[in-house]
Amino acid sequence: MCRWIIDLGPDGGDEGGKLLFEGTPEKLVECEQSLTGQYLKEKLVELQKQD
Numbered sequence: 001m002c003r004w005i006i007d008l009g010p011d012g013g014d015e016g017g018k019l020l021f022e023g024t025p026e027k028l029v030e031c032e033q034s035l036t037g038q039y040l041k042e043k044l045v046e047l048q049k050q051d
Contacts, residue, residue, distance in 0.1 A: 001025065001047075007036045 005028050007021040021031045028034060029041040 005036070007031070007034050009033070009035065 009020045020034050028037040031037045
């Protein structure tokens with residue numbers, strides 16, 4: 001798993017390219033604007049259940 005994420009968005013093309021977030025995956029899931037964070041939130045929950 002990565003330790004640091006830089007998320008650009010909020011969309012692609014003309015609607016993207018803005019820095020939405022920089023930090024750990026655990027903090028990224030708290031960024032409501034981040035589609036990446038929304039996706040990773042589900043995955044992090046699954047990983048925690050496996051541990």
